[in-house]
Amino acid sequence: MGLSPLQSIHMTEKDSIKVVDKVNDMQTLSNSVRKGGRIISFVPTMGALHEGHISLIRKAKEKGEFLIVSIFVNPTQFGLNEDYKKYSRDLEGDLKKIKEIGVDVVFLPDVNEIYPDGFETYVEVEELQKPLCGQFRPGHFKGVATIVLKLFNIVKPDIAIFGEKDYQQLIIIQKMVRDLHLEIEIIGLPIIREDDGLALSSRNAYLSKKERKHAKALSEALREITKSFDQGHNEVKDLIQRGRDILNKSLIYDIDYLEIRNGRTLESKEEAQSGDLVAVAAKVGNARLIDNMKL
Amino acid sequence: MGLSPLQSIHMTEKDSIKVVDKVNDMQTLSNSVRKGGRIISFVPTMGALHEGHISLIRKAKEKGEFLIVSIFVNPTQFGLNEDYKKYSRDLEGDLKKIKEIGVDVVFLPDVNEIYPDGFETYVEVEELQKPLCGQFRPGHFKGVATIVLKLFNIVKPDIAIFGEKDYQQLIIIQKMVRDLHLEIEIIGLPIIREDDGLALSSRNAYLSKKERKHAKALSEALREITKSFDQGHNEVKDLIQRGRDILNKSLIYDIDYLEIRNGRTLESKEEAQSGDLVAVAAKVGNARLIDNMKL
Numbered sequence: 001m002g003l004s005p006l007q008s009i010h011m012t013e014k015d016s017i018k019v020v021d022k023v024n025d026m027q028t029l030s031n032s033v034r035k036g037g038r039i040i041s042f043v044p045t046m047g048a049l050h051e052g053h054i055s056l057i058r059k060a061k062e063k064g065e066f067l068i069v070s071i072f073v074n075p076t077q078f079g080l081n082e083d084y085k086k087y088s089r090d091l092e093g094d095l096k097k098i099k100e101i102g103v104d105v106v107f108l109p110d111v112n113e114i115y116p117d118g119f120e121t122y123v124e125v126e127e128l129q130k131p132l133c134g135q136f137r138p139g140h141f142k143g144v145a146t147i148v149l150k151l152f153n154i155v156k157p158d159i160a161i162f163g164e165k166d167y168q169q170l171i172i173i174q175k176m177v178r179d180l181h182l183e184i185e186i187i188g189l190p191i192i193r194e195d196d197g198l199a200l201s202s203r204n205a206y207l208s209k210k211e212r213k214h215a216k217a218l219s220e221a222l223r224e225i226t227k228s229f230d231q232g233h234n235e236v237k238d239l240i241q242r243g244r245d246i247l248n249k250s251l252i253y254d255i256d257y258l259e260i261r262n263g264r265t266l267e268s269k270e271e272a273q274s275g276d277l278v279a280v281a282a283k284v285g286n287a288r289l290i291d292n293m294k295l
Numbered sequence: 296m297g298l299s300p301l302q303s304i305h306m307t308e309k310d311s312i313k314v315v316d317k318v319n320d321m322q323t324l325s326n327s328v329r330k331g332g333r334i335i336s337f338v339p340t341m342g343a344l345h346e347g348h349i350s351l352i353r354k355a356k357e358k359g360e361f362l363i364v365s366i367f368v369n370p371t372q373f374g375l376n377e378d379y380k381k382y383s384r385d386l387e388g389d390l391k392k393i394k395e396i397g398v399d400v401v402f403l404p405d406v407n408e409i410y411p412d413g414f415e416t417y418v419e420v421e422e423l424q425k426p427l428c429g430q431f432r433p434g435h436f437k438g439v440a441t442i443v444l445k446l447f448n449i450v451k452p453d454i455a456i457f458g459e460k461d462y463q464q465l466i467i468i469q470k471m472v473r474d475l476h477l478e479i480e481i482i483g484l485p486i487i488r489e490d491d492g493l494a495l496s497s498r499n500a501y502l503s504k505k506e507r508k509h510a511k512a513l514s515e516a517l518r519e520i521t522k523s524f525d526q527g528h529n530e531v532k533d534l535i536q537r538g539r540d541i542l543n544k545s546l547i548y549d550i551d552y553l554e555i556r557n558g559r560t561l562e563s564k565e566e567a568q569s570g571d572l573v574a575v576a577a578k579v580g581n582a583r584l585i586d587n588m589k590l
Binding site: 023027031119120121122123124125126127128145149150153154175176179180181182183 | 416421
């Protein structure tokens with residue numbers, strides 16, 4: 001306690017960006033920033049940053065007074081046969097993009113720093129994690145909730161920003177924050193799309209040229225559903241069939257789900273209402289892609 | 296943010312003890328105490344305070360600069376057929392005892408304040424919760440870890456004090472704190488015993504006069520095992536049998552477990568070593584009692 005806390009923080013510079021890689025150093029720094037009364041805003045990422053992430057980081061910069069971005073590919077949210085090992089990594093490119101925006105610190109921990117031997121504590125949002133991606137990626141949202149809680153306890157943000165692209169993740173985190181009494185404002189930002197409607201995703205990099213063309217059917221299917229709803233169709237079965245037809249026309253048959261659910265509780269329904277979520281997950285080539293829109 | 300935070304806290308006085316019953320008020324108060332640089336020490340209890348609790352509260356007072364005691368009988372740590380409803384409650388007596396020690400605030404929330412409708416987020420320390428009481432009280436330590444994490448996020452202590460009587464609970468909380476990067480020092484204090492050796496417990500109140508006499512066999516069994524170990528016996532099977540004999544002599548046959556395990560990992564073993572835990576849980580009449588000692 002005698003030393004000024006900042007003196008003991010190990011911080012490196014990568015391309016003139018301040019990088020912290022130890023939990024203790026990050027906590028010491030965040031404690032000191034909070035003590036100074038500055039509002040910490042935070043964007044947790046798994047790197048491979050695209051315009052979707054950039055929009056989150058820019059908003060975080062605008063909302064807070066000290067901006068922390070984390071880059072950590074979290075092993076506990078990947079299933080055994082999923083793409084943890086081959087998940088896109090581009091640290092150099094990420095840091096370049098971050099530098100252009102200007103952030104205060106990048107938190108870049110090692111896997112062993114976050115999950116040391118003997119790690120065994122997990123958090124689960126038991127109901128919201130069940131449907132949609134939860135059915136097809138067992139353990140995924142447990143891994144997500146756990147890493148986000150850990151990062152929150154390390155980075156100590158006042159505000160944290162997530163993309164609506166991972167809609168189920170967003171509302172799970174909002175629920176966790178409320179249930180565990182964390183004093184953090186969670187902000188969700190709209191999906192950023194390519195010109196043809198494809199939602200930006202680090203996994204789009206897995207697509208071949210041909211697959212990339214077919215992939216735009218995901219957003220087309222969602223748009224067809226929202227359009228039909230706007231025209232007065234509200235029978236869920238019928239709306240979903242219209243969407244599936246569009247996917248199939250683009251040779252997308254490996255569909256994990258295409259569903260309409262309550263946008264807050266994720267409960268399934270037979271009759272669609274304004275505010276409902278339309279969400280899709282499907283395999284296009286080797287890439288499992290997700291997308292969603294609100295009615 | 297304009298108002299001084301303390302102006303907006305709803306605090307009542309019960310027998311001239313400051314009582315806070317809302318989560319938001321407690322957080323506002325704790326934020327303000329922390330901002331002032333004072334060390335918050337915390338003792339979470341389920342009330343029905345006895346000398347065991349008193350020793351924790353006194354130590355907390357000594358270690359911190361602002362002392363918060365919570366009283367909350369936590370429903371999520373009781374099984375369906377357990378004693379949640381009939382668990383001893385004595386708020387008036389508790390407050391009297393607390394007043395004698397002198398604490399800064401009692402946090403006394405309502406069940407609905409802590410578990411509002413739709414609550415669904417739980418934390419689990421997956422390995423340490425399995426053996427011993429975990430085998431006989433499914434969900435118990437999940438409820439314990441969850442309420443303690445919630446209380447930590449509400450009370451924001453620097454130091455929290457628990458009794459070694461609930462040894463498995465203590466090391467589960469220590470593990471949770473480490474795994475989730477909470478900056479809280481967890482202190483465990485020795486079991487307080489009656490003159491005949493019976494560990495103090497709120498559940499001792501369930502014992503008839505006759506059962507109370509038999510109940511002292513729990514600590515006698517543990518003592519027999521530690522004594523035999525000191526005399527050179529280290530075969531676990533043999534040591535356990537000596538303990539069981541003592542329990543049976545006092546007509547205690549309904550034994551959930553009497554085990555020797557590694558005191559840090561709770562791993563079972565065949566050969567006892569110094570530092571190992573000897574732990575017992577048994578039914579004496581309607582009371583399920585636990586006790587433990589270290590070799």
